[in-house]
Each structure stands twice: as structure tokens, then as C-alpha cells.
Amino acid sequence: MKKTVKRVKVKQEESVSLSLTVNGxxxxxxxRPAALLLDVLRDVLxxxxxxxxxxxxxxxACTVLxxxxxxxxxxxxxxxxxxxxxxxxEGLTGPGGALSAVQNALVEEGAVQCGFCTPGMAISMQALLxxxxxxxxxxxxxxxxxxxxxxxxxxxxxxxxxxxVKIIDAAEKLLAQSE
Amino acid sequence: xxxxxxxxxxxxxxxxxKIRVTGRAVYGHDIEIPGMLHGAILRTAHPRAxxxxxxxxxxxxxGVVCVITGDDVDTNNISYxxxxxxxxKGVTGCIRDEIAAVAAESKEIxxxxxxxxxVKYKIKKGVFCPEEALRENAPRINPYSSGKFSHxxxxxxxxxxxxxxxxxxxxxxxILSRRFTLPRMTHAxxxxxxxxxxxxxxxxxxxxxxxxxxxFLYQRDMAHALKMNPSDIRIIQPVIGGGFGSKLDMYPFEPxxxxxxxxxxxxVQLLYSREEEFIASxxxxxxxxDLTAGIDExxxxxxxxxxxxxxxxxxxSWGATTPFVIMQAFSSLYKVPACRFDAKAVYTNNxxxxxxRGYGNPQATFALERMIDxxxxxxxxxxxxIRRINANEKGEVTGQGLHYETCGxxxxxxxxxxxxxxxxxxxxxxxxxxxxxxxxxxxMLHVGGGAKIYRSDGCGTTLKIDPYGFCTVITGSNEIGQxxxxxxxxxxxxxxxxxxxxxxxxxxxxDVKPWDVGVHASRTSFVAGNSLLGAIRLLxxxxxxxxxxxxxxxxxxxxxxxxxxxxxxxxxxxxLDKVVREMHFxxxxxxAIASYFYEPSSRFQxxxxxxxxxxxxxxxxxxxxxxxxxxxxxxxxxxIWVAQDVGKVLNPLLLDGQIQGGVVQGIGYALSEELLxxxxxxxxxxxxxxxxxxxxxxxxxHFYPVxxxxxxxxYGAKGVGEAPLIPTAAAIANAxxxxxxxxxxxxxxxxxxxxxxxxxxxxxxx
Numbered sequence: 001m002k003k004t005v006k007r008v009k010v011k012q013e014e015s016v017s018l019s020l021t022v023n024g025x026x027x028x029x030x031x032r033p034a035a036l037l038l039d040v041l042r043d044v045l046x047x048x049x050x051x052x053x054x055x056x057x058x059x060x061a062c063t064v065l066x067x068x069x070x071x072x073x074x075x076x077x078x079x080x081x082x083x084x085x086x087x088x089x090e091g092l093t094g095p096g097g098a099l100s101a102v103q104n105a106l107v108e109e110g111a112v113q114c115g116f117c118t119p120g121m122a123i124s125m126q127a128l129l130x131x132x133x134x135x136x137x138x139x140x141x142x143x144x145x146x147x148x149x150x151x152x153x154x155x156x157x158x159x160x161x162x163x164x165v166k167i168i169d170a171a172e173k174l175l176a177q178s179e
Numbered sequence: 180x181x182x183x184x185x186x187x188x189x190x191x192x193x194x195x196x197k198i199r200v201t202g203r204a205v206y207g208h209d210i211e212i213p214g215m216l217h218g219a220i221l222r223t224a225h226p227r228a229x230x231x232x233x234x235x236x237x238x239x240x241x242g243v244v245c246v247i248t249g250d251d252v253d254t255n256n257i258s259y260x261x262x263x264x265x266x267x268k269g270v271t272g273c274i275r276d277e278i279a280a281v282a283a284e285s286k287e288i289x290x291x292x293x294x295x296x297x298v299k300y301k302i303k304k305g306v307f308c309p310e311e312a313l314r315e316n317a318p319r320i321n322p323y324s325s326g327k328f329s330h331x332x333x334x335x336x337x338x339x340x341x342x343x344x345x346x347x348x349x350x351x352x353x354i355l356s357r358r359f360t361l362p363r364m365t366h367a368x369x370x371x372x373x374x375x376x377x378x379x380x381x382x383x384x385x386x387x388x389x390x391x392x393x394x395f396l397y398q399r400d401m402a403h404a405l406k407m408n409p410s411d412i413r414i415i416q417p418v419i420g421g422g423f424g425s426k427l428d429m430y431p432f433e434p435x436x437x438x439x440x441x442x443x444x445x446x447v448q449l450l451y452s453r454e455e456e457f458i459a460s461x462x463x464x465x466x467x468x469d470l471t472a473g474i475d476e477x478x479x480x481x482x483x484x485x486x487x488x489x490x491x492x493x494x495x496s497w498g499a500t501t502p503f504v505i506m507q508a509f510s511s512l513y514k515v516p517a518c519r520f521d522a523k524a525v526y527t528n529n530x531x532x533x534x535x536r537g538y539g540n541p542q543a544t545f546a547l548e549r550m551i552d553x554x555x556x557x558x559x560x561x562x563x564x565i566r567r568i569n570a571n572e573k574g575e576v577t578g579q580g581l582h583y584e585t586c587g588x589x590x591x592x593x594x595x596x597x598x599x600x601x602x603x604x605x606x607x608x609x610x611x612x613x614x615x616x617x618x619x620x621x622x623m624l625h626v627g628g629g630a631k632i633y634r635s636d637g638c639g640t641t642l643k644i645d646p647y648g649f650c651t652v653i654t655g656s657n658e659i660g661q662x663x664x665x666x667x668x669x670x671x672x673x674x675x676x677x678x679x680x681x682x683x684x685x686x687x688x689x690d691v692k693p694w695d696v697g698v699h700a701s702r703t704s705f706v707a708g709n710s711l712l713g714a715i716r717l718l719x720x721x722x723x724x725x726x727x728x729x730x731x732x733x734x735x736x737x738x739x740x741x742x743x744x745x746x747x748x749x750x751x752x753x754x755l756d757k758v759v760r761e762m763h764f765x766x767x768x769x770x771a772i773a774s775y776f777y778e779p780s781s782r783f784q785x786x787x788x789x790x791x792x793x794x795x796x797x798x799x800x801x802x803x804x805x806x807x808x809x810x811x812x813x814x815x816x817x818x819i820w821v822a823q824d825v826g827k828v829l830n831p832l833l834l835d836g837q838i839q840g841g842v843v844q845g846i847g848y849a850l851s852e853e854l855l856x857x858x859x860x861x862x863x864x865x866x867x868x869x870x871x872x873x874x875x876x877x878x879x880x881h882f883y884p885v886x887x888x889x890x891x892x893x894y895g896a897k898g899v900g901e902a903p904l905i906p907t908a909a910a911i912a913n914a915x916x917x918x919x920x921x922x923x924x925x926x927x928x929x930x931x932x933x934x935x936x937x938x939x940x941x942x943x944x945x
Contacts, residue, residue, distance in 0.1 A: 048209040049202015051420075053369050054453040058866035061369060089202035099197065107196040110832035113840065114660030115199025116369035116420030122200060154874035158866065160369050160421050161660055163839030164874040 020081050022047065023091030031078050038062045038073035041088060049089040049119050053158070060157035063120035064088050070127040072156075089119035092126060101174060102126050109170040113161030121157050125171050128153050132175055145175055185740075187673050187894050190832035194665045194684070195418075195658065204418040207373035207390050208450055215375070216244055218439050218449035219289035220432060221279040221296050222459065223271040226493075226528040226859030227305035230271060232279055233297040240295060242288035245443045248279045252438055257404045257429060260334060262323035263494035263531075265404060265431045265438075272321060272493030273530050274859050275459045277431045282439040282447050305528035305859050306332075309467075309490050312525050320526040321493060334491045335524040337502040339788045341510060341578030342517025347482035351473030353557045359470065359546040360925040362853040364463040366535060367871055370420020371456040372430075376437040377446035385412045385437055390419045392426040392659055393697025394689050396633075397433075404434040405441070414689040422659035423844070424534035425460055427699055428496045432459070457864035461533025462854055464498040465490050468546040470509075478560045478568045480515045483547075487522035492531030499524040501539025503632065504625075506788060508543035511577035512624040513551075513569040518578060528859045534699065536841065540625055540905045541848060545926065548621035548909035552916060562620055562913070563596045571624065571798065573887075580789040583796055585887035587824025588622060591800035594822035594883045595620070599802035602818060602881075615807045616817075619913025620800065621906035627826065627897030628794025628889070629702040629779045637778035638706045639693025642671070642714040644722070644771040646763060648742055648756030650677050653685045655695025656707035661900055662833040663703040667711055669830060670893060674715045676739035677755070693774065701898025704829060705794060706779060708893030713775030722771060726758050780891065795889045797897045799823035801842075803910040807918045809937055812930030814915055816846055816878040819907070823882075826889045826897030838882050838903045845907020847872050853927050 015030040022045060031040055038055075041047045041064070050073060053061030057075040064073045065087035066080075092100040099107065102125045112118050132145065150171050151164075159167065198204040223230065234246045249268035257263050267276045279296050283289035306312045306320060312332040319331045328336055348354065375388040385407065391397040394414040402409035419426070436449040451459065467488045473481035485506075491499055502522040510518045555565040571577075571588040599618060629636040641653040650671050658664045668682040675682075686692060695707065719739070726744040727735040736747040745752040759771040779794035802820040807813075819842055828834055851870035855862040863869045888895030912923045921936045 042209075047202070048205070051206070051370070052208060053371075054866050056453060056865060056867070059369065059453075089200075093201045097201075099201065103197075103200045106200050107192050110190070110192060110196075110836050112193060112196040112199050113662070113836060114369060114419060114421040115196070115204055116206065118199050119202045148875075151874040151877065156873075158369065158871050158873065160367055160423070160844070160871070161840045162836055163841070163843035163880070164872075164877050165839040165880060166836055168874060168877070 016079060018078060018082055020084070020086055022086045023088060033079055035078045036074055037064070037076040037078045037081055040078040041073060047088050047090055051116050051119055053116065058158070059117070060124065061117050061120040063123045063157065065123060065127060068130060070124055087123070089122055092122060102129060105170040105174045106167070109166045109173065111162060111166040111170045117157060117159040121154070121159065121167055124154060124157050125174070128171060129174060129178065133178060144179060147172060185673055186669050186679065188828055189830070191665060191669055191679065191830055192832060193662050194668055199418070206370050206418045206420050207375060207388060208370065210375045210388050210417060210448065212375065212377055212446040215446040215448055216282040216284065216439070216443060217286045217289045218436050218447045219281050219293045220277050220435060221293045223274065223276040223278050224298070225300050225302050226271065226274045227303045228271050229269060229301040229303065230278060231299045234279060236295040236297070237281060237292040240288065240292050242284040243281060243292045244284065245282040245439055246279065246292065247438060247442065254405060254434060255403050256323055257400060257431065257434065258494055258496055259499065260325065260495035262321050263431070265434050273528055274861065275530050277435060280435045280439060282443055307527055307529055307859050309488050309525035309527055312527050320528060324526060332526040333523055334495045334526050335499040337506065337520065337522040337788065339506045339510065339520040340518060342482065344482045344484060344517045344519045347517040348473060350475055351481045352476040353554060354471065354473040355550065355553055355557060356469070356471040357550060357553065357924060359468040359549065361466050361468070361542040361545065362926055363465040363856065364535065364848055364852045365457060365854045365869065366421070366423045366425035366460065367869065368421030368423065368425055371451040371453060372432065372460055373450045374433050374436045375446060375448040376440035378437065378440040378444065380444040383411060385441070386415065387412065387437065388415050388417050389433065390416065390426055391429070392422045392657070392699060394657060395694055396697060397429050398689055400429040401434060401437065404429070405437060416657055416687045419659045422698065423536045424538065424699065427534040427697070428461065453866065454864045457854070457869065458861050461496055461498065461531065463535040464501055464532040464539065464542070466542055468542065470546050470550055472550050472554060474554045474558055478558060478565050480513055480569050482517040483509050483515055485509050485520045489522060489524040490529055490532070491524040491526050492529045493526060494531045495524070496531050497534040498532030505539040505543040507579065507581065508540055508547060508624060510579040511581050512547060512622065513571060514575070515578070529856060530861070536844065537901045537905045540623065540901070541845070541908055544621060544623050544905050545909045545912060548906065549912055549923065552913050566592055566620060566622065580791055581796060582791045584891070585795065585826070585889040586798060587885040587887045588798040590885050591798055591822035591824055592622060594885065595800045595802040595820040598820045598881060598883065599804065613808060613810055615809060615918040616804065617807065617914040617916070617918025618802060618804045619910040619917055620802050621909035621913060622798065622800040623902060623905040625797050625902050625905060626700050626793035627797030628705045628891055629781060630700040631779070631781040631783050631792050633696050635694070635778060636696055636702070636706065636781060637776055638695040638710040639774065639776045640707070640710040640714040641693060641772065641774040642711070642718050644718070644755065644759050646756060646760045648677065648754070648759065649681045649683065650675055651683045651685060652711060653692055654707050654711065655693045656703045657686050657698055659698050661703065661837065662830070663707060665833060666704050666829050667707060670708055670711050671715065674712070674739065676741055676743065693776070701797065701900040701902065704896055705892055705898050706777060708896065710775055710777035712893055713777050714773050717775055718771065718773035721769065721773065722758055725762050726753050729753055729758065729761055794891045795826065795897050797824055797899065797902050799902045799906060801906045801910045803914050805911060805914040805918060807915060807933060812933035814850055814928060814933065816911060819878055819880045821880060821882045821903060822885055823899065823902055824885045824887050824897065825899050826892045827886050827895035828884050829894065829896050834884065834899060835882060837899050839880050841901070841903030842880055842907050843872055843877060845904040846911065848926060849908035849911035850927050
């Protein structure tokens with residue numbers, strides 16, 4: 001019985017090849033099959049902007065976009081991201097360090113305090129903005145989002161400092177600008 | 180006439196927000212040092228047990244560099260009462276207890292090594308209730324307790340009184356007694372606790388990257404723990420992911436990490452998992468408050484008699500000293516001619532409590548403000564009128580000796596009462612049978628100009644102008660996300676006439692920065708701000724003198740604007756950077772640098788706990804409307820009106836953020852947050868079961884700053900950080916009590932409790 005356990009363990013440690021496009025850059029990596037996307041981003045690619053808040057999918061600090069869909073990277077196996085497009089908070093900033101509209105809104109509205117939840121918030125806000133824009137573009141809904149809709153969108157991102165108000169304000173302002 | 184300022188009072192975004200929003204901020208979790216090892220801690224499986232360790236298998240695991248137990252280290256006990264061993268030997272006191280630690284080449288190996296340590300426990304019956312711990316035959320819980328009180332399980336006692344309680348009792352028309360019970364709440368900082376230690380065997384110096392809120396006290400405590408020279412320990416603070424008081428003390432994991440680095444001669448990093456954060460970081464103090472209070476026929480408060488039993492846990496952290504603040508609320512919030520106060524902190528085998536935003540004041544304010552509503556009902560005065568009658572006033576010196584040189588209490592009350600009455604016409608609920616509405620009020624008093632608890636409540640600043648006209652503020656204070664860096668930069672900008680983009684604030688390194696007692700007691704803008712203003716005054720003397728000389732003026736009265744020094748007499752001007760260069764390069768040269776130490780005018784309290792302990796005092800009132808769903812028991816907070824005496828608004832953007840964040844923590848305390856414990860174990864150590872509020876739970880928060888322009892504060896400002904949290908739970912409880920027409924005597928007010936109250940009322944009717 002013990003022997004079997006050991007054999008499984010050796011297998012687990014064997015790495016597999018993985019191809020990811022992160023913030024527009026293609027990487028081919030060797031990772032453990034059980035490796036989480038969060039850990040690969042932070043420990044292998046050294047993209048430390050994505051934050052490890054709880055490792056249990058509750059706080060949302062580690063949110064990244066996988067093919068433009070926001071996911072908790074702490075619950076997402078890296079191998080699932082094979083061939084997919086990943087966007088982390090580092091990918092929001094433009095060439096030369098220009099802040100994106102989302103990042104600017106968070107700074108200007110005072111929505112950042114300790115900032116540990118901020119990368120996840122920024123990514124969630126980017127996802128909201130993208131969805132809103134594409135809905136408008138496709139003509140699938142002209143109704144603008146209510147403040148309650150916006151609040152609902154951020155339910156997966158915990159923040160302990162700001163009381164959320166300014167984060168919601170920032171999103172509301174951004175969506176209004178994109179009208 | 181109000182003075183016009185260039186930047187003070189304007190909404191300026193946080194200077195450090197850009198690095199945080201781009202993912203470039205380096206938190207403790209992001210630090211990597213070449214050759215760095217990863218640490219892990221083995222904690223006891225039983226709160227009270229004797230144990231034996233076998234670490235041989237862990238030591239043999241490839242990749243393990245070091246394993247330590249209590250037998251391998253020579254350390255001093257830590258914490259406020261020095262009753263806390265870093266690594267426990269042979270016996271445990273609570274579920275947090277550190278019994279062994281490992282340093283290994285990877286996180287995974289360190290965790291595996293922890294699993295390989297064999298522990299033989301002899302489980303003993305624990306004591307988990309303070310009342311039980313005070314029984315005559317109760318076992319001694321902490322072997323290092325001072326034993327100087329009437330029972331060895333008492334960690335600390337406080338007694339305070341002013342006025343003649345018995346006389347006031349006779350004068351009272353109504354006297355009520357109630358018992359209030361407050362839960363254990365945890366900080367739940369978004370970044371878990373962390374430390375990276377790097378000891379150099381070459382020069383014997385220890386470098387710590389630590390998220391402490393009190394770097395200089397931490398340096399002292401670390402040196403004591405490790406039996407080192409404090410000057411050989413350098414603390415660098417990386418970006419800190421939330422504090423709220425949780426990082427005010429030093430905990431065993433920190434010297435453990437340092438020991439692992441000292442033993443291995445390599446850098447070691449120790450990061451808490453989220454579960455470990457819930458189990459092993461400090462909490463708000465749970466307590467039982469017995470309050471008796473009286474009121475006379477005119478609705479004036481007569482006396483308060485308070486008895487508090489605090490669960491100290493197995494060791495003594497700052498939680499034990501919260502009565503300093505609690506007694507302030509009971510003795511001095513609203514006018515009261517007599518107060519008698521007793522508090523005991525009692526050892527149990529529960530986890531120990533620390534400091535948490537408000538420092539005992541939310542608990543005290545809950546009991547006091549609930550009692551005020553009960554007294555109002557009993558004597559037949561409205562809830563608003565009773566508060567107005569008894570409100571604190573400017574010029575008052577309270578029974579405890581607090582001087583209210585400015586006081587916005589009455590204005591805060593009037594503001595929220597009027598605002599809530601105007602707004603409360605909002606559409607009534609569709610189904611009145613199901614939804615019940617209520618409104619509650621509460622006020623608070625808190626220190627607003629530091630708190631003289633340590634030998635110094637001061638802060639030092641060194642200010643430097645470089646030859647290019649840039650300004651560097653080296654401040655003793657530190658940033659934990661609250662925005663102190665930005666406020667200090669704004670002050671320098673205002674006074675020196677230098678653009679904000681040309682001001683740098685250095686605040687992270689104990690080898691560089693001057694003394695400061697730390698981030699606590701809502702003191703940073705007040706104390707560090709005054710310290711900076713002092714340094715600016717000194718530096719301007721030097722610069723003005725040189726400028727006058729260069730301009731050929733006899734009078735050195737100068738104005739500083741747009742990078743120029745302008746003569747107040749002739750209007751002639753010279754560029755600031757040019758003056759600095761002339762200072763540096765003339766014979767004899769002189770540095771454009773000045774240092775100043777500011778110590779607030781406050782005094783230590785005497786042995787009877789009387790004295791003016793703060794430079795100024797902050798006041799606030801909140802009115803909160805709730806809607807109770809009688810079918811589900813859910814409470815919806817609809818609107819919160821907040822008025823706070825902030826002295827002067829320095830930066831409305833950051834101020835709003837502090838208010839909103841504090842209020843939301845207060846709602847959590849009122850409705851959903853409780854660290855549940857059974858037999859010393861924590862039942863909900865995760866975000867799934869410990870309920871933080873989400874964006875969807877947030878009501879409308881209407882904020883009205885009240886400016887009283889205190890002459891002690893920078894530009895008149897007072898401390899703001901803790902205040903917004905303090906009265907929120909009390910006001911919500913009052914609102915729920917109003918909606919249900921029932922007494923609420925404990926927190927959190929969960930749906931289960933609401934349904935039980937409703938069922939009880941129904942049973943009463945039948």
C-alpha cells in the first residue's frame with residue numbers, strides 16, 4: 001500500500017509542458033500538473049502583481065482574465081490555461097507605464113488604500129468594462145447598469161480597507177464615460 | 180476668516196496608489212532574496228496539553244535546513260507582560276501555540292517537514308470561560324503570570340472613579356442595570372501576516388522586512404526576545420496589506436523567523452496561510468460588560484457603574500490594556516457627574532486578543548449607547564433629545580480630566596439628527612407586515628491627538644531640500660494604507676511652495692528614520708504632521724536668511740511659492756533650488772536640512788487613571804436606518820448618516836475613504852462578524868464561514884465633516900482613523916431594537932437572533 005502511495009507522489013512531481021500567453025507574451029514552461037495558475041504567475045513568471053489573499057477562491061485578490069473571463073487564479077489549474085490568453089494586473093498598464101482607464105479611475109476616486117485587493121479589483125473592473133462595451137457594440141442591451149448591478153459584479157472581491165464605496169464610484173464613473 | 184490654502188483641504192489622490200494599482204508595490208509576500216529559505220510553524224493540536232516532540236524524520240527530509248523547538252533556542256518571553264514564550268516547552272496554553280519550526284528550501288518541503296514531526300500529547304481539560312478561570316480551584320493557566328492580583332489567573336485589573344456614585348444614585352429618577360456581551364472579531368487583513376528575516380553571520384546584524392505598525396517598539400521587543408542589541412536589528416517595512424491594529428504587537432512567528440535565519444545564516448521567509456491568519460493572529464477582545472446607569476427627572480445622566488470581565492486568552496497582548504480607552508468612554512462621553520469603573524482581564528485557554536481599530540471603544544460605546552436608549556424609553560424622553568441634553572461641550576474638563584478645548588459633539592448630533600429626519604421620508608416598505616424599519620443613534624469620543632501611553636508619544640522628522648529643489652521628508656511615522664504619506668507630502672507642498680510631484684516621503688527604515696511610537700490611536704496626521712511643520716519652520720529660517728542675503732534684503736520675512744522664495748517686503752524673488760545650491764557651495768557651506776521632534780502637550784494619566792491623555796479629542800455621531808425582514812431575520816442597513824469632528828479636513832478624498840472603510844467594519848461587527856470558538860478551537864477559520872461584508876451589502880453612507888479647528892492640530896486637524904467604526908454597531912443595535920421593539924444586548928445581530936427575538940415576542944403575546 002505504502003509503495004503505491006510513493007509511486008503516485010513521484011508521478012505528481014513529474015512536470016508537464018505548458019504554453020501560456022500572458023499579457024501578450026508567449027511562455028513555454030514546465031510545471032507540475034497540480035500547479036495553480038496563481039503560483040505559476042507569481043513564482044515561475046515572477047508576476048507578483050497578482051495577490052495570494054486566501055488560496056480558497058473567496059477573496060478575489062488573485063483574479064486574472066483567462067480568455068477575457070475573470071477567474072480566481074488560486075483555484076485554476078495552470079494546465080487548464082494551455083494555449084489561452086491570460087491578463088494580469090501588469091497587463092493593464094500600457095507601454096511606457098501609462099495607466100489604463102480602470103487604473104486611473106481607481107487612483108483618482110481614492111479607491112486604493114492598502115492596495116492588496118486592488119489588482120483583483122482592477123481586473124474585475126476591466127472585465128465589467130469589457131462586457132459592457134461588447135454588449136453595447138453588439139447591440140445586445142442598451143440599458144445602462146445600475147449601481148446595484150455594479151455592486152453585484154464585485155461580490156467576489158473582498159476589501160477590508162475602503163468600504164467598497166469608492167471602488168463602486170470608480171466603476172460607475174468609468175461606465176458612464178464609456179456610454 | 181478662513182485661511183485659503185493651496186493644497187490643504189483639496190482631494191488629492193494617494194501618492195502611492197499608482198504603484199499599488201499597477202501591481203508594482205512590493206508587499207512582504209513579494210520579497211525574494213537570493214538563497215532564501217521558507218519557514219513553517221507547527222502549532223499544537225490541543226489548547227491545553229503536555230507534549231513531547233520527535234523531530235527526527237523532519238530533520239532527515241531532503242531540503243530541510245533547520246528544525247527548532249523550545250529546547251533549541253535561548254530566548255526571553257515576549258508580549259506586554261512578558262508572559263509569552265516564543266516556542267513552547269512541554270506544555271501548551273492555547274490553540275495558537277508554536278511548538279516547533281522549520282526552514283527548508285521550498286514552501287512545500289517546509290510544510291512536509293511540519294507534517295513529519297511527531298507529537299505525543301497528554302490532553303488536559305482546558306478552561307475556556309473567564310468566570311470559570313476565577314474559581315478558587317481553577318488551574319493556573321499561565322505559568323508566567325505575575326500572580327500579584329487576588330487570583331493567579333488575573334492578568335490585569337483597572338479601577339477608576341470620579342464623583343460620588345452613591346449620592347448620584349439617590350438623585351436618580353430611573354436606574355437600570357444590564358449585561359452586554361461582545362464577540363471576538365478578527366482583523367482579516369487582505370494580506371496575511373508575513374516576515375522575511377535576513378541575518379548576516381559576517382557582521383552579526385539582523386535585517387527584518389516586517390509589516391509591523393510600530394517599528395521602533397518592535398525593534399526593542401525583538402532585541403529583548405532574541406537577547407540582541409537593538410541597534411543590530413534593522414526593520415524595513417515593505418508595503419503593508421492592512422493593519423487595523425493587528426500588527427501593533429510582536430508575535431512569536433516573528434522572532435521564530437529571525438531565529439531560523441540566525442541558525443541557518445540564510446534569509447528566511449514566513450508567510451501565514453489564510454487559515455493560519457484566522458487561527459494565529461490577534462482578535463478584538465470579547466468581553467462581558469455589566470453596566471448600571473442612572474438618569475434624573477430632567478433627563479440628565481447621574482452616574483455609571485461599570486464592571487467588565489475580559490477574556491485575556493492564554494497570554495497577555497495589548498487587548499488587556501483596552502480599559503484605558505474603555506474607561507474614557509464611560510467616564511467622559513456625554514456629561515456624567517459620577518462614574519465607577521472596574522475591569523479585569525482573565526487568563527483562559529482561549530486565543531489571546533490584541534488591539535483592533537477602536538481599542539475597546541466599540542465595545543464600550545455599544546453598552547453605553549444601548550443603555551441610553553433604554554433610559555430614554557424608561558423616562559419618556561425621545562432618543563434624540565436625551566442625547567442633546569447630555570452632549571459634551573467645548574471647554575469641558577471631564578471627571579477623568581480630559582480637556583475638550585474644541586468639541587463638535589453637539590454639532591455632530593444635530594447634523595445627523597436633522598439629516599436623517601429629512602431623508603427618512605423614503606418610500607415605506609411595500610409589505611409592512613414583513614419589513615420593519617427602525618432608526619438608531621450613537622455618538623463616540625476618542626483620542627484625536629495621540630495618546631500618552633508610552634514614555635513618548637512623539638514623532639521626529641528630518642526635512643531636506645536638494646540642490647535641484649526637490650524635498651525629502653524623512654518621517655518617523657509609517658504608512659499602512661491609510662494615506663499618511665500623502666498627507667505629509669501635502670503639508671510639505673503647502674508650506675514650502677514645492678509641487679507635489681517634487682516631494683518624496685521616506686518612512687520605511689529604522690536605520691534612517693527618527694523615532695516615532697507607531698501607527699495607532701489615530702495619531703499619525705496629528706503627531707507626524709505637527710512634527711513636519713516644526714521641521715519646516717526650522718528649515719525655512721535657514722533658507723530665508725540665505726535668501727535675504729542673496730537678495731540683499733535686511734528683513735528675512737519670506738514667502739514660499741511655486742519653487743521661489745519671495746521677499747515679503749520688496750517682492751523680489753529667488754529660486755529655492757538656487758538658494759540651496761548657494762548654501763551648499765558657499766564658504767562655510769551649510770546643509771538645507773532640519774530636524775524636529777514633536778511631543779504632544781498631553782500628559783500621562785496618574786495612578787487613578789486621571790489626566791489629559793491626548794493633545795485633542797475627536798467626536799462623532801451616527802444615525803442609521805435599518806430594515807428588518809421578519810421572515811428571514813435579515814437586517815438591511817439602508818442609510819448611514821455620519822458626522823465627525825475632524826478638526827479640519829486635510830484631504831477630503833482620503834478622509835471619505837477612512838470614514839467609509841471604518842463604518843463598513845462597524846457594520847460587520849454589528850451584523851455578521853464573529854470568530855466562533857468551541858473548547859479553545861476556532862470553528863470558522865476561513866472567508867467562507869467568517870462573514871466579511873461584500874460590495875452588495877454596502878448602504879448609502881452620508882458623511883458630514885465638522886470642522887472645529889483645534890489649535891493643537893496641524894491646520895486644526897484631529898485624528899480620524901478609528902472613529903468611524905466606533906459608534907456604528909451601537910447605532911445599528913439601537914435601530915434594530917427600535918424596529919423590533921425589543922432589547923438587543925449582544926453582537927453580532929445575526930438572522931438567528933432576530934428570529935429568536937420575534938418568536939419570543941409572539942410567545943409573549945399568546
